[in-house]
Amino acid sequence: xxxxxxxxxxxxxxxxxxxxxxxxxxxxxxxxxxxxxxxxxxxxxxxxxxxxxxxxxxxxxxxxxxxxxxxxxxxxxxxxxxxxxxxxxxxxxxxxxxxxxxxxxxxxxxxxxxxxxxxxxxxxxxxxxxxxxxxxxxxxxxxxxxxxxxxxxxxxxxxxxxxxxxxxxxxxxxxxxxxxxxxxxxxxxxxxxxxxxxxxxxxxxxxxxxxxxxxxxxxxxxxxxxxxxxxxxxxxxxxxxxxxxxxxxxxxxxxxxxxxxxxxxxxxxxxxxxxxxxxxxxxxxxxxxxxxxxxxxxxxxxxxxxxxxxxxxxxxxxxxxxxxxxxxxxxxxxxxxxxxxxxxxxxxxxxxxxxxxxxxxxxxxxxxxxxxxxxxxxxxxxxxxxxxxxxxxxxxxxxxxxxxxxxxxxxxxxxxxxxxxxxxxxxxxxxxxxxxxxxxxxxxxxxxxxxxxxxxxxxxxxxxxxxxxxxxxxxxxxxxxxxxxxxxxxxxxxxxxxxxxxxxxxxxxxxxxxxxxxxxxxxxxxxxxxxxxxxxxxxxxxxxxxxxxxxxxxxxxx
Numbered sequence: 001x002x003x004x005x006x007x008x009x010x011x012x013x014x015x016x017x018x019x020x021x022x023x024x025x026x027x028x029x030x031x032x033x034x035x036x037x038x039x040x041x042x043x044x045x046x047x048x049x050x051x052x053x054x055x056x057x058x059x060x061x062x063x064x065x066x067x068x069x070x071x072x073x074x075x076x077x078x079x080x081x082x083x084x085x086x087x088x089x090x091x092x093x094x095x096x097x098x099x100x101x102x103x104x105x106x107x108x109x110x111x112x113x114x115x116x117x118x119x120x121x122x123x124x125x126x127x128x129x130x131x132x133x134x135x136x137x138x139x140x141x142x143x144x145x146x147x148x149x150x151x152x153x154x155x156x157x158x159x160x161x162x163x164x165x166x167x168x169x170x171x172x173x174x175x176x177x178x179x180x181x182x183x184x185x186x187x188x189x190x191x192x193x194x195x196x197x198x199x200x201x202x203x204x205x206x207x208x209x210x211x212x213x214x215x216x217x218x219x220x221x222x223x224x225x226x227x228x229x230x231x232x233x234x235x236x237x238x239x240x241x242x243x244x245x246x247x248x249x250x251x252x253x254x255x256x257x258x259x260x261x262x263x264x265x266x267x268x269x270x271x272x273x274x275x276x277x278x279x280x281x282x283x284x285x286x287x288x289x290x291x292x293x294x295x296x297x298x299x300x301x302x303x304x305x306x307x308x309x310x311x312x313x314x315x316x317x318x319x320x321x322x323x324x325x326x327x328x329x330x331x332x333x334x335x336x337x338x339x340x341x342x343x344x345x346x347x348x349x350x351x352x353x354x355x356x357x358x359x360x361x362x363x364x365x366x367x368x369x370x371x372x373x374x375x376x377x378x379x380x381x382x383x384x385x386x387x388x389x390x391x392x393x394x395x396x397x398x399x400x401x402x403x404x405x406x407x408x409x410x411x412x413x414x415x416x417x418x419x420x421x422x423x424x425x426x427x428x429x430x431x432x433x434x435x436x437x438x439x440x441x442x443x444x445x446x447x448x449x450x451x452x453x454x455x456x457x458x459x460x461x462x463x464x465x466x467x468x469x470x471x472x473x474x475x476x477x478x479x480x481x482x483x484x485x486x487x488x489x490x491x492x493x494x495x496x497x498x499x500x501x502x503x504x505x506x507x508x509x510x511x512x513x514x515x516x517x518x519x520x521x522x523x524x525x526x527x528x529x530x531x532x533x534x535x536x537x538x539x540x541x542x543x544x545x546x547x548x549x550x551x552x553x554x555x556x557x558x
Contacts, residue, residue, distance in 0.1 A: 001078040009078055009102055010070035016083050025162045025212050029071035033097030040095040041069055043102045044236055048294045051320040051374040072240040072292050074218050076135040076154040079105045089511040089530030090398055106222050107139040107148025114139045127211055131158030148224040156216040163449050165347045166206045174199040180259040180270060188264050201270045207457055208250035209446055215243040230302040240292045248284040249444050251461055253277040253337050272340040278331045279354050285466030290320040306388040316378040326368035327464030331361050346453040356461035359428035364419040369472040371413035380404035398513040405506050412499035413490040419478040435477050440465055497551045501542035508535040
């Protein structure tokens, strides 16, 4: 796998039939197996976890798969990948789609001294950036090949980007109190008999531009010791650190009111027309750092020629910290928005008469200064035994026990504030004069945005600062008294208290499995049958709202 031109193991898994890669800003970062994302991910046969515990989407504000666990393990450290779609009784439980086992190189794979080094560069023509990937490994065996050591590391630095048209709400049905008429004034939301029929609209088009600067450092070490043919020990460690600094800018037009000059396709999607909308100019800055550490101590002991026992003790820890700054400025008035999504690859045309650079036409509408920290720890112990059977049908009996514990803690410090809640007519020039914010509202410009599409869409517009702002404390005077308190003491905010929680899970499992292999009527039959017993105890500790300003501690046990 490491020899393939893939950045992450998710991209490599896309080569397997029945596995679909989920893209996160142009980079494969998680997978679906038979259309399902709930899969068990193993590293050298053991569970590895991200900050979501048993896997998930990571802490991405885009609700994509950009920062999932599959993005933490580079292909360069990987020897092979195994996807099992139909689990047997001995496999770790919890998979809806399948089990993915990421297997690394070991020193015993190639005895003696081995050195490897590679460098790769990639060029992103969309943002004119050069990325670099550096990989190196060293392995050796000692004491007549009874001891092996392998050390490897991978450093990947790249800037990924995404330009396109998105939506926050998706395609939704037109509300009952809104109507759509064609160019002749006929109601399109009524059928031929005058009964109401549902129309579907893209109510919040967003013309979005993302640049994500990613640094990924991964390292692994494996120490093997085989003092005799019957006894084998392995110490295995994996460390990965993923840092992302992202700037996202978008111009959005939330379509309001009734639609005129509307055109509806055969599936009742409103694909062209005109509506009223304010302009919303948005800037988001996200700084996210995630660490993953997984350690395992394994051994295998061949008791007799026909019996083997193995055990494993593992510890995993994943921590993630995210800072998000989001600014929105919005026009004081609404404008006629003409749109047609039938032409071109990016939704036809959107036309409006507003000036997106006029500070007197905008107010400061929204400001987020959010922080979130999450940590997951995982402990596991297993013991397995195999007995080879002297039978013309049954070949091996397998049995084992596995105990594991997950602990996940999340602390939220979100501050979602509204400047000038009681002064909605103040414009950006007023803010600059009253609160010494000269230079705070600036112009974002990208003349290369979708150069062959959306010709009427402006490539420059006003934004509030994202990465350059020093936090809500630096502009605290613009908020109401309640929002000032939220800024200075986010832990007192009820929404943060409701988003702060601990989860503890204890899993117990035992299995019994029998393998068979025989010939019948000249045909070979092989397979297995068995059963697995599972038990889970879960304790969830958090807060429950008792009023709009108060919470009470809540503990739920399952």
